[in-house]
Amino acid sequence: xxxxxxxxxxLSVPEGENLVLNCSxxxxxxxxxxxxxxxxxxxxxxxxxxxSSQREQTSGRLNASLDKSSGRSxxxxxxxxxxxxxxxxxxxxxxxxxxxxxxxxTRLAVHP
Amino acid sequence: GAVVSQHxxxxxxxSGTSVKIECRSLDFQATTMFWYRQFPKxxxxxxxxxNEGSKATYEQGVEKDKFLINHASLTLSTLTxxxxxxxxxxxxxxxxxxGGGTGFSDTQYFGPGTRLTVL
Numbered sequence: 001x002x003x004x005x006x007x008x009x010x011l012s013v014p015e016g017e018n019l020v021l022n023c024s025x026x027x028x029x030x031x032x033x034x035x036x037x038x039x040x041x042x043x044x045x046x047x048x049x050x051x052s053s054q055r056e057q058t059s060g061r062l063n064a065s066l067d068k069s070s071g072r073s074x075x076x077x078x079x080x081x082x083x084x085x086x087x088x089x090x091x092x093x094x095x096x097x098x099x100x101x102x103x104x105x106t107r108l109a110v111h112p
Numbered sequence: 113g114a115v116v117s118q119h120x121x122x123x124x125x126x127s128g129t130s131v132k133i134e135c136r137s138l139d140f141q142a143t144t145m146f147w148y149r150q151f152p153k154x155x156x157x158x159x160x161x162x163n164e165g166s167k168a169t170y171e172q173g174v175e176k177d178k179f180l181i182n183h184a185s186l187t188l189s190t191l192t193x194x195x196x197x198x199x200x201x202x203x204x205x206x207x208x209x210x211g212g213g214t215g216f217s218d219t220q221y222f223g224p225g226t227r228l229t230v231l
Contacts, residue, residue: 036222041203041227042224043222043225044156044207044222046219046222049219089155089156091156100146100156100158100207102155102156104154105155
């Protein structure tokens with residue numbers, strides 16, 4: 001059974017810091033891995049999607065890496081801003097029928 | 113980009129009543145739609161997967177008679193919470209995929225969610 005774990009559960013940093021969010025999964029047989037952002041009481045915004053054959057993806061200040069063999073992914077946020085404050089969710093596409101398995105998320109607070 | 117809407121965004125109902133939540137794909141045909149449930153500070157849990165024109169596939173532990181899912185068209189799926197109780201209070205999120213549910217990187221587009229509160 002696929003399980004996804006995210007560490008840390010919560011993080012508070014001053015503006016401008018570079019930070020790393022971690023995601024691990026138990027079954028390396030995945031099709032892809034996605035990082036999402038969720039603002040309080042809102043739906044999900046897809047940030048980055050890494051196919052199983054890829055090592056990393058970049059979008060602006062965000063960089064996500066994938067080490068499928070070790071079951072790990074990291075999301076790197078450069079020069080954090082207060083607008084980055086949100087919950088970041090990691091999800092792996094595993095099994096049939098597009099089944100996404102989510103981690104519990106990392107709640108990020110960036111203070112001025 | 114692909115847009116998915118949900119209606120209503122918030123609903124409050126009395127215990128014992130039924131509530132219907134709609135999920136629409138606005139600019140693409142969604143052959144597969146997914147319903148998730150999220151408790152505060154917890155992850156999204158997949159409740160069921162539905163393909164247009166066929167019965168939904170429910171995840172283990174999800175009562176299909178309580179959470180009725182209908183995917184009658186390629187742009188609309190509905191989730192009806194029957195005889196709602198306070199423990200059904202949660203955030204319900206749908207997603208839609210244009211793929212055929214093969215499991216190969218068909219992108220899911222998420223709706224904004226519906227907050228259900230059962231008094």
